[in-house]
Amino acid sequence: MKDNRSTRRRVLRLGGAAGLASIAGCSGLLGNGGANGGGDGDGDGGGTGGENVVGQIGSGRSPFGARDISGGVSMAAMPDLSGELTLYSGRGEPLVGQLITYIQDLYPDLTIRPRYNSAAELVNQIETEGSGSPADVFFSVNAGSLGALKDRGRTAELPTEVLDMVPDQFHDPDGTWIGTSGRARTIPYNTNELSDSDIPDDIFAFPETEAFRDAIGCAPTYSSFQAFITAMRALNGEEETRQWLNGMQELGLDANYPDEFLVSQAVADGELRAGFANHYYIQRVLAGRPNAPISTAFTDGDAGAIFNVAGACVLDTAADTDLAANFVRHLLSAEAQDYFARETFEYPLVPGVEPIGRLPTIDELNPPEDLDLTQLSDLEGTVNLLRDVGIL
DSSP, rough: OOOOOOOOHHHHHHHHHTOOGGGTTTTTSSSSOOOOOOOSOOOOOOOOOOOOHHHHTTTTOOOOOOOOOOOSGGGGOOOOOOOOEEEEEEOOOOHHHHHHHHHHHTTTTEEEEEEEEEEEHHHHHHHHGGGOOOOSSESSHHHHHHHHHHHTTTTOOOOOOHHSOOOGGGTTTTSSSSEEEEEEEEEEEEEOOOOOOGGGGGGGGGGGOOOTOOEEEOTSSSSHHHHHHHHHHHHOOOHHHHHHHHHHHHOOOOOOOOSHHHHHHHHHHHHHEOOOOOOOHHHHHHOOOOOOOOOOOOSSSGGOEEEEEEEEEETTSSSOOHOOOOOOHTTTTTHHHHHHHHHHHHHOOSSSSOSSSSSOOOGGGGTTTTTOOOGGGOOOHHHHHHHTTTTO
């Protein structure tokens, strides 16, 4: 395990050197995006792609050189889309709007009506609208929101041919939602202040790590941080999670950051020695500042190493379930998977489409084996705990 961890870190260092040149009734408590975000609580809208990304979809062109995406299934090999589709998107328009427009423009008889908001707000809106909701598809930034809709009986079963496009761990076992891209939890750290050996591979060793004293930060209103704490509650229980949070506060955890891109920037700027963030925020910093003194560490097999997914589901109010399911299939096309990799540095979930930035493969990561991503829907208890210990 330690050998794998060392390999993952070495790969990420090389990638940087190469110049990567709410839910459950508490939406008002959840983060809805920060300075670099697009309103989904997870930084969507802060992608590093250029103005002409749509022209690059499926072309193999990217700022990182030619890419072979022939391992995926092209949109050209998928069923044509026609009719009207209302999309509730918890992914920000500045990030995914170009992709949605691209799909619509492929088909002269297709009209997509997107509504953008935070994932948490949209879940509550769908619940409030009930059987009268106009929504056909929900596009979420995290599995927790998808799981919440499933728990409320608002999702429809996806066809087998859609579910089979990704490995089993990236869709609901009952087939009601599917991941479209992934993100790994990581520890960004300042390479001028810390080395690999200073970063524990056990998340529960962090409160005792003096190297982090008054110099480690997080974004507690951010949905990904809350998902991390939710995973800890699911894996280790409420009391142990409370003790960890109290220990981090005693260590001097700075919980004043509105989003994880700013946490990563603060690490690169030397304001923090380390932080908690999804993997792509470090890659976005390096894309703009190839020589920034920031690198990425991973914990092993615990809540600090969860691999969450953005994803989509067909809603029980869908007017045309075939159209809705085939739209979701287009989000898993080779072109869309490549778009997610280039625009957001997220992990493609379709085998055959590689991540950008010389990231370790999904198989080289060590997320906790006993965690079902649907467990991440229990955010209300996490928000209550974070408030109780004084982090929120």
